[in-house]
Amino acid sequence: MARLRSGARSGASQTFPPAELAELYVAHRLSLVRLAILLVDDLASAEDVVQDAFAAMAGRRGRLDNSAAALAYLRTSVVNGSRSALRRRRTARGYVAPHEAPPDGPEGKAVIAEEHREVYEALERLAPRQREVLVLRYWSHLSEAEIADALGISRGSVKSTASRALDALEAILSKEGQR
Amino acid sequence: MSTIEDRLTSALTARAEQVQPEDLRPPEVPAPQVTWLRHPATYVVAAAACAAAIAAPFVVDLGDGDPSPTPPVTTPTPSETLPPQEDVGSDWPAELGTSPVDVDGDGVRDQIRVRHEPGKPLVGPRARIEVDLSSTGEEVFGIVPTLDWLVNVAEAVDLDGDGDRELTIFRDGSVPFAVLALRDGQLVEAEAPSEPRLVTGTIPTGDGRGRSSRVWKQDGGLFSYLSVDTFSGIEPLETPQVYPVDVTQWSLVDGALVPAPVGEQCVDHASTDPMTYDGLPVPCPEGYGTGGSSTLLPDQEDVIGPGESFAVSEGSESFTVSLDGSELVVVLPGGEERRVPLSGGGDPMVYTTPVNLAGGDLNVLVAQEGGDSSKMTLVTLRQGRVTATLTEGPVPFGNGWLGPDFDRSFRTWIGPEGVLYTRVQTEPGAEEYDVYRWSLGGTVSMGATPTLQPLLVRQGSRV
Numbered sequence: 001m002a003r004l005r006s007g008a009r010s011g012a013s014q015t016f017p018p019a020e021l022a023e024l025y026v027a028h029r030l031s032l033v034r035l036a037i038l039l040v041d042d043l044a045s046a047e048d049v050v051q052d053a054f055a056a057m058a059g060r061r062g063r064l065d066n067s068a069a070a071l072a073y074l075r076t077s078v079v080n081g082s083r084s085a086l087r088r089r090r091t092a093r094g095y096v097a098p099h100e101a102p103p104d105g106p107e108g109k110a111v112i113a114e115e116h117r118e119v120y121e122a123l124e125r126l127a128p129r130q131r132e133v134l135v136l137r138y139w140s141h142l143s144e145a146e147i148a149d150a151l152g153i154s155r156g157s158v159k160s161t162a163s164r165a166l167d168a169l170e171a172i173l174s175k176e177g178q179r
Numbered sequence: 180m181s182t183i184e185d186r187l188t189s190a191l192t193a194r195a196e197q198v199q200p201e202d203l204r205p206p207e208v209p210a211p212q213v214t215w216l217r218h219p220a221t222y223v224v225a226a227a228a229c230a231a232a233i234a235a236p237f238v239v240d241l242g243d244g245d246p247s248p249t250p251p252v253t254t255p256t257p258s259e260t261l262p263p264q265e266d267v268g269s270d271w272p273a274e275l276g277t278s279p280v281d282v283d284g285d286g287v288r289d290q291i292r293v294r295h296e297p298g299k300p301l302v303g304p305r306a307r308i309e310v311d312l313s314s315t316g317e318e319v320f321g322i323v324p325t326l327d328w329l330v331n332v333a334e335a336v337d338l339d340g341d342g343d344r345e346l347t348i349f350r351d352g353s354v355p356f357a358v359l360a361l362r363d364g365q366l367v368e369a370e371a372p373s374e375p376r377l378v379t380g381t382i383p384t385g386d387g388r389g390r391s392s393r394v395w396k397q398d399g400g401l402f403s404y405l406s407v408d409t410f411s412g413i414e415p416l417e418t419p420q421v422y423p424v425d426v427t428q429w430s431l432v433d434g435a436l437v438p439a440p441v442g443e444q445c446v447d448h449a450s451t452d453p454m455t456y457d458g459l460p461v462p463c464p465e466g467y468g469t470g471g472s473s474t475l476l477p478d479q480e481d482v483i484g485p486g487e488s489f490a491v492s493e494g495s496e497s498f499t500v501s502l503d504g505s506e507l508v509v510v511l512p513g514g515e516e517r518r519v520p521l522s523g524g525g526d527p528m529v530y531t532t533p534v535n536l537a538g539g540d541l542n543v544l545v546a547q548e549g550g551d552s553s554k555m556t557l558v559t560l561r562q563g564r565v566t567a568t569l570t571e572g573p574v575p576f577g578n579g580w581l582g583p584d585f586d587r588s589f590r591t592w593i594g595p596e597g598v599l600y601t602r603v604q605t606e607p608g609a610e611e612y613d614v615y616r617w618s619l620g621g622t623v624s625m626g627a628t629p630t631l632q633p634l635l636v637r638q639g640s641r642v
Contacts, residue, residue, distance in 0.1 A: 018208070018210070021208060021209070022208045025206065025208045026206070029203070029206065030198070030200055030203065033198055033203060034195035034196075034198050035195075037194070037195065037197075037198055038191055038194060038195055043198060043202060046198075047203060047204055051207070051209065053385070054208065054209045055209035056385055057209075058208075058209040058210060073385070073386055076385055076386050076387055077385040077386075080383050080385050081385075112190075112193055112194055112197065113193060115186070115189075115190075116189060116190035116193040116194065117190075118190075119186050119187055119189075119190035120190045120191075120194055123187070123190070123191075134187060134191075135191060138184065138187045138188045138191055139188070139191035139192065139195060149387055150387065151387060166181075166183055166184065166187075169183060169187065170183045173183070173186075
């Protein structure tokens with residue numbers, strides 16, 4: 001049994017400390033928005049998803065062990081929030097006239113290069129879970145274990161999903177190239 | 180990296196870097212908010228509020244000045260007359276048959292049709308719910324979003340006591356039910372609060388885990404529950420056989436759904452005959468839920484080491500458990516031997532008191548000490564298969580220290596009646612602990628490697 005250390009007694013922590021939250025917000029907001037935009041495609045939704053993730057963190061009881069754990073929590077929130085946003089959008093699209101559709105990225109930015117656009121459009125055609133695994137692996141550069149934690153799936157699933165997703169991506173690009 | 184991996188990395192980087200700091204909205208750090216479902220005051224008042232809540236669900240007062248459930252926006256009020264309804268979807272195909280139910284409250288069942296808007300892959304974004312009212316002979320309808328799922332009428336319940344019945348509409352297992360109320364010759368979707376949610380399925384909690392949720396009709400009322408603890412698995416959740424849930428009763432006021440907390444109960448998969456089990460919550464057995472009063476100590480201390488063995492009986496069957504180097508060996512009643520390698524390092528020891536876990540035929544706890552911590556492994560026998568269980572999630576398993584400075588202790592032990600507990604120090608140096616009782620998840624697939632799921636039984640306890 002581990003022996004307990006003596007010390008002053010203090011109560012259980014309440015919500016996430018505001019100062020730590022503000023630090024996380026400043027440090028990670030941009031990278032999380034970039035992660036979200038790779039999953040939801042438009043900036044407004046990406047910002048909403050990230051804001052919701054920080055709001056959830058603000059309401060969380062107790063602090064996380066370290067900033068890495070906090071970032072992992074936020075990352076998972078962003079992935080889950082992006083999935084929900086996509087689901088909501090599929091519904092909303094039935095009501096939105098084409099000219100009212102959200103813009104395809106930050107206004108006034110250069111259009112993405114053609115070779116990247118092909119890959120990106122192929123990525124959009126993958127199943128949500130496949131896309132999430134590829135984005136976390138090839139943009140966030142997470143390990144299999146970290147991706148498994150973020151998505152709540154096993155490492156084996158991460159490996160097999162990534163492998164199938166790459167095959168599918170290659171097949172889509174190859175088919176598009178033959179047209 | 181292969182060519183496709185290089186191309187993908189470049190494309191993702193290019194797309195992500197289109198977002199620059201100046202593209203973002205002005206920064207706005209969210210303020211801390213306490214989710215009322217997890218607020219301690221909710222538990223304190225829940226039992227006392229129960230009777231009053233059912234009789235007068237809109238006057239429940241948390242009474243401590245902290246954030247409390249915000250009543251839904253009351254739109255529209257009954258005094259307002261609804262604008263004429265645009266006839267949408269009368270030509271959509273009727274996809275699903277629905278049993279007739281009495282919607283207008285005249286004692287005669289009314290015919291219901293669910294027309295789905297055509298679309299891909301299965302259905303379009305909306306569905307039209309039509310009812311032929313037997314009392315007037317007129318057809319009424321309402322439109323609900325499908326969220327890409329075939330929707331159907333789940334229940335008809337009088338939620339506002341006006342004699343007619345509201346219809347609950349089931350969609351996906353992770354999105355809330357829609358509720359349609361009959362008003363001014365129209366079926367109008369009721370406003371719903373953001374929490375709790377009317378969901379039958381899993382509500383993800385953002386950390387790779389989720390809460391179990393269910394909606395049901397009972398004694399003429401509409402109820403829902405949400406598990407107090409989170410579970411891994413997600414699709415599906417690996418829920419234990421017994422776990423506590425917060426129960427809510429629902430009413431309809433001025434066109435808005437209003438939740439009233441009923442209190443904490445337990446879903447107990449073993450409480451009734453499996454053939455007739457309805458999955459509805461029942462009063463919790465001893466030791467479950469944050470109000471549990473079971474005794475946590477003394478802990479069981481007898482162990483064996485490498486080269487030693489002990490016999491144990493579970494029900495009418497006897498097993499022999501031994502340690503052979505770094506392998507746990509279980510001899511089954513028929514003489515067959517099963518071996519499980521122990522990956523923790525160091526000399527293992529096995530507790531001779533079996534762990535009492537519903538869902539496992541035999542469960543033994545192995546500890547492997549190293550420094551000021553011990554790795555622990557729960558080995559379980561199910562259907563002749565012996566495996567080391569998984570212990571993923573937010574609660575640590577074994578003995579050791581948490582935090583960046585490793586100054587918050589955690590400890591796992593077998594308590595009275597073989598119950599497995601872990602306590603986690605709330606703050607460095609504090610004499611208060613959050614105590615979790617472990618349960619075996621995986622009620623869905625017995626062939627899968629089982630996962631231990633922590634259930635919070637004491638918060639800030641001086642164990």
